Amino acid sequence: MKEKIYxxxxxxxxxxSVLFLVGISITLFVEGLPVFMEVGVFDFLFGKLWYPTSDPxxxxxxxLIMATVWVTGGALVIGIVLGVGSAIYIHEMAGRTQRAILKPTVEILAAIPSIVYGFFGMVLVAPFLQRLLDIPVGLCAFTGSLVLGIMTVPTICSIxxxxxxxxxxxxREASLAVGANRWQTLTQVxxxxxxxxxxxxxxxxxxxxxxxxxxVLMVCGGAAMVPTSFFQPVRPMTAAIAAEMGEAVVGGLHFHALFAIGLILFFITLLFNVVAEMVSRRFRLKLGLAG
Amino acid sequence: MKKNMTQFIGFSSVYLATVITLFLLGMIVYFIAAKGFSVLDWEFFTEVPKRGMTEGGVAPAIVGTFYLTIGAIVFALPLGLACAIYLCEYSPKGIVVNVIRMSIYNLAGVPSVVFGLFGLAVFVKYFGFGVSILSGSLTLGIMALPRIIASSEEALLAVPQSYREASLAVGATHWQTIKKMVLPSALPGILTGVILSIGAVAGETAPILFTAATFYTRGYPDSVFSEVMALPYHIYALMTEGTHPAEQTEIAYGCSLILLFLVFAISAVAIFFRYRQRIVHE
Amino acid sequence: MNNEMVRIKAENVNFYYGQKQALKNISLDVYQNKVTALIGPSGCGKSTFIRLLNRMNDLVPRTRVEGNIFLDNVDINRGQIDVVDLRRRVGMVFQKPNPFPKSIFENLNYGLKVNGCKNRAEREKKIISALQKAALWQEVKDRLNESALGLSGGQQQRLCIARCLAVNPEVILFDEPCASLDPISTRYIEELILELKRDYTIVIVTHNMQQAARISDFTAFLYLGELIEFGLTEKIFTVPTQKMTEEYLSGKFG
Structure with a gap:
């Protein structure tokens, strides 16, 4: 009896967890809905002007969407090159000792708070790049991509x-046995x-x-314009929410618009996670690791 | 010959990628440590900010982060542990469990700022907790939940099935087995997870932007309904809202170093725990 | 044979792992104060069967049991019985010694505590007596507070037997208790089992035919989930009625 209660x-x-996940999506829907009603889904998603506080x-x-696409895209290039590169190094080239040091190091680096990366980007990377590349502003999509790219390295590397x-x-043995060298074995098998x-x-x-x-809030510069170059300041979606929520009137259209952006972000990341899970399930099946 | 040339170039570029990664990450740690150390002194930890945030310490921010973190763990640990126990010890395998697992997995991927929006709408507005330690802790707690569940589950799964069988075989009930045998054995692993979550929670900024944090408070919080200063938010505010950028940047270096140190210390403790646990199991 | 008292009676027991049938229509009796051995080649279902007797297979998902198993004429798979109490009455010693990662004392204390024995002095008395019965007392009396994991394999297995005895079971199930032990430890355990049968009813699974011959009163030979032959050990080993039993005992397969 008691057992059943436990x-x-x-x-x-x-x-x-189910409750929270459902709660989050309902909240975002409810709070974001007014903006879709008033502005219209199409105009909201594809409108080129973001002036939430002007009149009208x-x-x-x-x-904002394009800024996210650019910055994420740039970050991904850096993240893949450095992350997959170092994963290959750790797996193929590092000896036991190096491995024993590198793996925890990568883990620890994943734990550095994003605010620290942002701060670093703001005080050091941005001024440095501005001088090095002779660009008008250091806080731009490129700097954002670079810092964000570094941040994704630990995730990409360890997985x-x-x-x-x-x-x-x-x-591996089969490939080496037919006369492939280590690099060929690596890249082709x-x-x-x-x-x-x-x-x-x-x-x-x-x-x-x-x-x-x-x-991205700290290093991307914050200009809400559709970017045409990597060296322009941009305002990704997350940055817009974080920067503007403080000044948005509760219950106003701007407030709802920020929740709507949150809703879109929520679904984008949900989609990525579901796809990642599906891909990794196929991977485990392929290698006979399904459990 | 061409074959070996390709191999040489290939491995060299992989090597280069690793060196660049380590170099960049080393730079972050080096610059923040080098500049931050000159700011850190006793006063920095114990005093309140003075003269428009250009002098004094950041004690209220440290205290605020401490409260927020404790609050988040107090909320997330029992819930997360209960969930892990259900999944590992009771789970009847079926649609219910799959739905729970899928939710945890997807909850882990929700952007931090979206948690902030949720906290704002639900805790701050709907429940009327206002911008407060309570709202912030609950928001951070929900965010920490997937990690705590995952690490607790891992710890529970590591408890050998033979302990459970032996316990049941001497006539212990299912619950007695969990409480007296499984949980004590899994405790080090669960603690490791909790410690790591502390590191993650303490450094989070976006979820507390709208739910708990404020740039400046007079003195220290006096109830769970007070708004608080917090270290990560303090860095952001110093860099974007202040009127004396040069002096404030110095203080931000100090705050960053504290956060960095916290993360390293926590990771070191967690790695030590894991290492010791491995010894016990062998 | 008929004047013996039957403690456990299995009738037409079928057991399934998912779709796969692991036991087919098994019926046998376990007699009071006797040692009943289950032998057969690996995968024949002997471990599966013994784990049914204290419902340990409840822990294995997607399994199903049909037929009846009676302990003192009460069906252990039906509603009225409390599975926790069943497991206290029907103790079990596992294939691999599995002491808890606690002190020697705590290993025995645990079972007493979960069974609601509140008085510490009484618990201590029971623990000492269990260790004595398991022939372990002399070796561990000065180190009761040391970790059980520091004992040798044979000592660990005797500790597990003591842990089982401490809660005062009526039947003890041994699931290949010597599978991971050296010959000397094995002899110790065998002598112990012969000692224990005066007070307890014992069922033992073994893959070692000599062991079955040395210690058991009754032997059941299982093959591919079926009970091929069951009877007095001396008869089974000298004049088996089934050809398959004879072939197995003479080492033709298994």
Whole structure:
């Protein structure tokens, strides 16, 4: 009898996560809905002007969406090159000691708060790049991509390394046995076998980059215009929410518009996560690791 | 020969990528440590900010972050642990469990600023807690939940099935087995997860932007309904809202170093725990 | 055979892991104060069967049991029985010694505490007596507070037997208790089992035919989930009625 009560109690508490996830989506819907009604879905998503506080206001979030796309895209290039590169290094080239140091180091670096990255980007990277590249402002999409890219390295690196290590040793032996060298074995056998695992890493890195707030808020410059060059200041979606919520009138259209942006972000990251999960499931199936 | 050339270039570029990564990350730590150390002194930890944030310490921000973090863990730990216990020890495997697992997985991927929006709409406005420690802690707690569940689950799964069988075989009930055998064995692993979550929660900024944090308070918070200063938010505010950028940047260096140090200390403790646990299991 | 008292009676027991049938129509009796051995090649279902007797297979998901198993004429798979009490009455010693990661004392104390024995002095008395019965007392009396994981494999297994005895069971199930032990420890355990049968009813699974011959009164031979032959050990080993039993005992397969 008592046992049954415990079981039901735990079941109830276990449902908290479901409750929160559903709660978040309902909240975003309810708070974001007015803006879709008043501005219209199409004009909201594809409007080129974002002047939420002028009179009359413009609520077109295309500049914000494009800023997110540019900055995330740039970050991803850096994240993939450095992240997958170091994963390959750790897996293929590092000895036992190096590995034992590098793996925890990567883990610790993943734990550095985003505000610290943002601060670093603002006080050091931006002025440095401004002088080095002779650009008008240091706080721009490029700087944002760079710092955000560094931030995604630990995620991409550690998941990719896991994926590489799941590739059965027999694959490697078979390739070496037919006279391939280590690099050929790596690029033609190991990496393709780990391919969907690495894709999972990249998708999750991308999901993190899209949702990252403080860094882009501090280093991207904040201009809400559709970007035409990497050296322009931009305002990604997350930055817009964080920067403007303080000045938005509660219950006003601007307030609802920011929730609507949150809703879009929520679904983008949800989509990425679902895709990542599907890809990684296929990966485990392929290597016979399904459990 | 061409084959070996490609191999050489390939491995060199991989090596280069690693060196660049380590260099960049080393730079972050080096610059913040080098500049931050000159700011840190006793006063920095114990005094309130003075003269428009250009002098004095950041004690209220440290205290605020402490309260927010404790609050978040107090909220998330029982809930997360209960969830992990359900999934590992009771789970009947089926649609229910799949739905729970999917929710946890997706909750982990929600952007931090979206948690902030949720906290604003639900805790600050709907429940009327206002911008406060309570709202901020609850928001941070929900955010920490997936991580706590994941690490607790891992710790529970690491408890050998033979302990459970042996306990049941001497006539312990299911609940007695969980309480007296499984949980004590899993405790180090659960604690490691909690410690790591503390690091993550303490450094979060976006979720508390609209739910708890403020740039300046007179003195210290006196109830869970007070708004607070917090270290990560303080860095942001110093860099974007102040009137004396040069002096404020110095203080921001100090705050960043404290956060960085916190993260390193916590990771070190967690790694130590994990190491010791491995020894116990062997 | 008929004047013996039957403690456990299995009738037409079928058992399934998912779709796969692991036990087919098993019926056998376990007699009071006797040692009943289950033998057969690995995968024959002997461990599965013994784990049904204290419902340990409840822990394995997607399993199903049909038929009846009676303990003192009460069906252990039906509503009235409390599975926790069943497991206290029907103790179990596992294949691999599995002491808790606690002190020697706590390993025994645990079972007493979960069974509601509140008085500490009484618990201590029971613990000492259990350790004595398990022939472990002399070796551990000065180190009761040390970790049980510091004991040798054979000592650990005797500790697990003591842990089982401490809660005063009526039947003890041994699931290949010597599978991971050296020959000397094995002899110790075998002597102990012969000692224990005066007070307890014992069922033992073993893959070692000599062991079954040395210590058991009754032997059941299982093959591919079926009970091929069941009877007095001396008869089974000298004049088996089934050809398959004879082939197995003479080492032709398994």
């Amino acid at each position: 079981r039901q109690l735990f079941a109830l508490l276990a449902f908290a 206001p413009d609520f077109g979030i295309l500049p 990719s390394e896991d994926a590489l290590s799941y590739v059965p040793h027999s694959f 190991v990496i393709p076998a780990a391919g969907s695992g690495i894709s999972t890493a990249i998708i999750l890195g991308m999901s993190r980059a899209v949702g990252e707030t403080m860094t």
